[in-house]
Amino acid sequence: MRIVIAKPGLDGHDRGAKVVARALRDGGHEVIYTGLRRTPEQIVRTVLDEDADLLGLSSLSGAHAFLFPRVCQLLIEADCQEVTVFGGGIIPMDERSELFDVGMRAIFGPGTKMEEMTDFVSEVENRIHSGDPVGVGEGGDWVWQNGA
Amino acid sequence: MEIGFGKTERDRLNEELLQKAMAGNRRALAKLLSAVEEGDVNAETLGLKNHLDDGTIIGVTGAPGVGKSCLIEKLLSHWSNQGLKVGVIAVDPSSPLSGGALLGDRIRMESADSNPNVFVRSFATRNQPGGLPVAVGLASNLMRNSGYDIVLIETVGAGQAEIRIVSFADRVVLIESPSRGDLIQAEKAGMMELADLIIVNKSDLEGAERAASEIQTALEISGKPPPVLLASAKNGEGIEEFASKLKSLPVKSGAEMARARERLLAAWDSALLSRDDISDIINGLIKEDSNAEDWVKENLRWSNG
Known part of the structure; x- marks a missing residue:
């Protein structure tokens, strides 16, 4: 799978994003890392040009409630409904359902095992093959149930 | 599935994508590039115009860390300011064990995610021989057919074994930098002999001029050396000369056999x-x-x- 890992907004904490990028590479995926401090527009442009299957957003600055939905909205406007969006970083439990409502399919917090990330990507791949909704604009209520 | 005239459903889908890509639709071009990468595009039925020998597909190679991506960014802004559209195919290695890849060349190209005249696409080598996936040739021609005036192919070049780039690009630029090993590196056969132009990047650093003259001397011994220029991706020095030199280079300057x-x-x-x-x-x-x-x-x- 082709996966873009992006850091939206003014947030310099990229250790997590880089570790996830490496873990997904070791899981056999092609991972494109955008680098720090991207705008939602720049992230969507990268997903578009790279024809990514998944987009992982990382935020530890507290701005996820604005930035993540903005990225999801722009993806749908750019005709990328089938791209699967997941998030990670410091995302409080009681703020997650709003992110699922805008089309995100998984949120991974601190302590997540790397195998769980690769299991999630495999599950997304399975759903794509069987035609089940999994993209940001494909609807349905499927979200990843965290193991941690 | 065959649908008359020997064209498959896939061929028809690709033709539709090509029409949209030629009209400037980025998503269609991106989808078509994926199909090329997967080997799902039949170049003959698609009827692309061949740009391989018109001097507009340029290979940029060199060892890791010499500044290929940063120099490319400078070229992108230079050409974009002149109203040209530029495509980039950035090739990074796949892991021989997992098959996965970390593609990070875009990070150093600020134009990649904001300049409308630029289209950057990352390719993993997928462990193909010569350090380059065979799809790169078709992919770069596809970008030329979709309105991009120049296509740059950035490759992981150790500079010696990985010379496959000369089969996909009609001009090849080798990037070097000062204080990178000794003169013997230049004497080793390989990319250095096949390059049409050699750029010594990081001209703002001490020793850059000496490195350039050492390379020139080493290559003069074996006949007609390619031009060796100094440039700095950091302060922009030499970029204009680099860009204009690229345009004036004769296509297929030697190395026809290779x-x-x-x-x-x-x-x-x-x-x-x-x-x-x-x-x-x-x-x-x-x-x-x-x-x-x-x-x-x-x-x-x-x-x-």
Whole structure:
């Protein structure tokens, strides 16, 4: 799978994003890392040009409630409904359902095992093959149930 | 599925995508590039105009850390300011163990995610011979057909073994930097002899001029050396000269033999690797299956004379 890992907004904490990028590479995926401090527009442009299957957003600055939905909205406007969006970083439990409502399919917090990330990507791949909704604009209520 | 005139459904879908890509639709071009990467595009039925020999597909190679991506960013803004549209194919290695890849060249190209005149696409080598996926040739031609005036192919070049780039690009630029090993590096045969232009990046650093003259001296011994220029991706020095030199270089300046040889090998690799039963043959060879061994003997017989 082709996966873009992006850091939206003014947030310099990229250790997590880089570790996830490496873990997904070791899981056999092609991972494109955008680098720090991207705008939602720049992230969507990268997903578009790279024809990514998944987009992982990382935020530890507290701005996820604005930035993540903005990225999801722009993806749908750019005709990328089938791209699967997941998030990670410091995302409080009681703020997650709003992110699922805008089309995100998984949120991974601190302590997540790397195998769980690769299991999630495999599950997304399975759903794509069987035609089940999994993209940001494909609807349905499927979200990843965290193991941690 | 065949639908008349020998065209498959896939061919028709690709034609539709090409029409949209030619009209400037980025998503269509991106989808078509994915199809090329997966080997799902039949170049003949698609009817692309061939741009391989018009001097607009340029290979940029060099060792890790010499500043290929940063220099490319400078070229992108330079050409974009002149109203040109530029495509970039950035190739990074796949892991030989997992098959995965970390593609990070975009990070150093600020134009990649904001400049409308620029289209950057990352390719993983997928462990193909020569350090370059065979799809790169078709992909760069596709970008040229979709309105991009210049296409740059950035490759992981150790500078010696990985010379496949000469089969896909009609001009090849080798990037070097000061204080990178000793002069022997330049004397080793390989990319340095095939390059049409050599850029010594990081001209803001001490020793850059000496490195450039050492390279020039080393190459003069063996005949007609390519131009060696100094540039700095950091302060923009030498970028204009670099860009105008690229335009004035004669297409196919020497090295025709090596180019033809690499093109032949690329075509051979492509034919071999695109066989549907390639993984069966490889698995058979691992298990020392006599059928697979016979296949190799049968099909590669002529190569041993």
